[in-house]
Amino acid sequence: MQKLQMLRQARNLLGIGTDIVYLPRFQRLLMKYTNDDDVYAIKSSSALDRINDKFMHPIERATFRSLANESLSKRAKYLAGVWATKEATLKALHCYIPSEHIPPAQVIYTKLLYKTNNTSTGSPQLQFDKNFSTTTPLYSQFFRDYINGKISTLLSISHDEQYLVSFVCLTSK
Structure with missing residues (x-):
């Protein structure tokens, strides 16, 4: 019933964005920081953390760390999904907001929003960080x-x- 009511509400499309990534690229990135003896052991977590810090929100980084015992493929899909979602979101924001008002991409990627999954359906979703104004007063x-x-x-x-591939649609509330 709630979904039906939501569909009935008039929404304006504000922006759309899409991004496609090549998964073997993310697998190679992970393999670069993985021990040969143990494909799940991170060789240089500080180097991988520095890379992740450039495009992942702290909540996404914590989720990625929780995947440490998962397969290389699953971890690569997670990283690729976050990256593609951030790129698609930036493109969607540029449809809606004048370029001179948009913060730098790294601020949007690491502070403004994060990808998560709906706890009941498992479907991906984007959440805006409610603390953005506090953590990024500029x-x-x-x-x-x-x-x-x-x-x-x-x-x-x-x-x-x-x-x-990730597809993001921004609508008015």
Whole structure:
């Protein structure tokens, strides 16, 4: 019933974005930081952390660390999904917000939002960090003017053996 009511509400499309990534690229990145003896052991967590710090929100980094005992393929899909989602979101934001008002990509990727999964359905979703104005006061006006309480996100991710695609849609609330 709630979904039906939500569909009946008039929403304006604000922006769309998509990104496709080559999964073997992310597998190679992970293999570079994996011990030969143990494919699950991280060789240089500080180097991998520095890479992840450039595009992952702290919640995503914690989720990635929780996948340490998972297969290389699963960890690569997670990294690729986060990357593609951030790229698609940035493209969608550029449809909606004037370029001069958008913070740098790294701020958006690491502070503004994070990819998670719906706990009941497992479907991917995007969450805006409610603490963005506090953690990034330089861009608090941007958050108030364009994000907070104003937009909703729709996220779809699909993958096969070699590619992963992410599609993000921004709608008004």
